[in-house]
Ligand SMILES: Nc1ncnc2c1ncn2[C@@H]1O[C@H](COP(=O)(O)OP(=O)(O)OP(=O)(O)O)[C@@H](O)[C@H]1O
């Protein structure tokens with residue numbers, strides 16, 4: 001279909017665009033590797049004190065760390081994905097150009113972000129993960145089926161991640177500036193995705209809540225699918241439900257924005 | 267009529283902080299009961315001072331802004347209601363912005379247009395070849411857009427806007443910031459596009475030469491209102507615009523006496539500036555001066571478009587214009 005080819009081309013463009021930032025990619029690989037090592041030793045100390053914290057053994061905790069470093073840029077957990085460009089385009093009025101084209105705004109940015117995600121995973125995420133797998137004991141599955149399920153969970157996580165960031169970016173149509181919302185996006189993303197600690201270590205009602213928020217679909221779910229800690233069908237359903245809800249909300253907000261709100265600049 | 271604009275208005279609501287927690291709401295009337303039509307194949311210049319409402323009009327014509335009132339049709343389509351359908355019929359170039367993928371080679375953006383507008387493969391190949399040749403972009407196709415100069419990028423944007431054979435092309439300041447050669451290239455190209463393909467062109471600019479060389483018809487807008495619609499010559503008459511003849515004599519002399527056809531406006535050593543009506547030819551004046559004075563060199567300066575418009579607006583403008591924005595608190 002024509003539309004399929006268009007959005008494939010858009011995604012390919014997103015992929016290649018991020019591939020042009022070689023220095024940033026190299027710096028990212030280094031940072032994620034270094035950060036992974038620091039976190040691994042922190043986690044190991046913590047798990048020494050409290051074995052089976054959150055239901056993970058030490059190898060699983062280590063796996064969780066390296067998966068987090070692998071998906072950090074892939075899922076733009078602290079922001080810095082295409083929503084940054086989108087905010088800038090709304091703020092400066094360059095969005096006008098995206099609007100008069102015969103392409104759907106949300107699908108366009110989703111495709112770009114998927115291309116970006118794929119590059120960030122292959123170019124930036126895989127290396128720290130491999131470093132972790134070589135130098136630390138990890139709890140990786142041996143069967144192809146689990147890996148396949150992990151990839152599906154990862155794809156759903158990408159949709160959820162985009163869904164959140166797209167909503168945030170569209171708010172700039174009303175706020176006219178993305179500074180504040182970017183900060184919120186960063187803090188919530190890092191904490192509620194489980195970048196600091198796995199969400200299943202949090203006890204009580206707070207734990208119950210953070211585990212059903214959309215951010216839980218980003219890192220926690222793919223990690224648990226990979227390590228066989230959760231039912232695959234349940235995980236997919238949880239992620240898909242959030243993906244659908246967020247993307248639908250994005251569509252609503254998008255039509256409100258393009259109908260009511262004004263394109264900035266002359 | 268291909269473009270129909272009938273009593274169109276656009277009012278922006280702006281909120282302004284006036285004090286602690288105090289905000290004032292004001293309305294900016296960017297376009298005010300604007301009416302005009304453009305026939306298929308016309309090439310129209312759309313001019314006016316900064317903030318007159320030109321870009322706002324173009325945004326409404328592309329469908330990305332909804333008018334606050336009035337009726338608007340392009341190719342029979344209501345732009346803001348059927349933005350997507352209209353998109354296949356129009357091409358847009360905003361001189362200050364780019365539709366091209368910033369970090370990727372030029373050709374990638376064109377391949378994307380190919381998919382986006384579902385241009386048949388043969389058509390795409392043919393259009394790309396022709397446009398790229400006409401705008402001399404062959405050697406730049408593999409260069410990332412961020413490495414292009416302003417003029418190259420602008421030409422790149424024009425190609426992108428035309429690959430799908432639009433019926434109408436909106437150009438918002440397509441020559442802004444370009445050097446003389448790039449400007450000439452863009453103008454030659456637009457003229458050819460209009461005559462050979464019959465593409466309707468609506469062009470905003472602050473460069474009078476764009477209009478002079480391209481448009482048989484100009485529309486002048488000020489404070490969102492159409493103040494003039496007709497041939498360029500008529501605008502010069504209405505604005506009593508003057509060209510300037512700069513004369514370098516061989517030595518300092520008293521002000522040149524050129525008869526009633528021109529008057530000296532400035533003298534600086536051997537150089538003198540003479541103003542004469544823009545609608546007149548410079549030839550008789552030059553002949554007379556050359557015959558009577560020791561002439562070393564001369565040149566003609568075109569009137570500045572803003573000056574022409576300002577004069578015209580003043581000559582029409584008896585009644586003081588309402589301010590562009592009215593506070594409604
Ligand atoms: N998004 C907006 N919000 C509020 N007012 C706006 C907005 N866009 C334009 N205006 C106002 O509308 C009026 C017309 O603006 P417009 O951009 O159409 O002018 P223009 O004729 O294109 O000017 P220029 O020659 O400077 O490009 C101006 O007074 C401007 O301040």
Ligand SMILES: [Mg+2]
Pocket residue numbers: 266320321322438
């Ligand atoms: Mg403008």
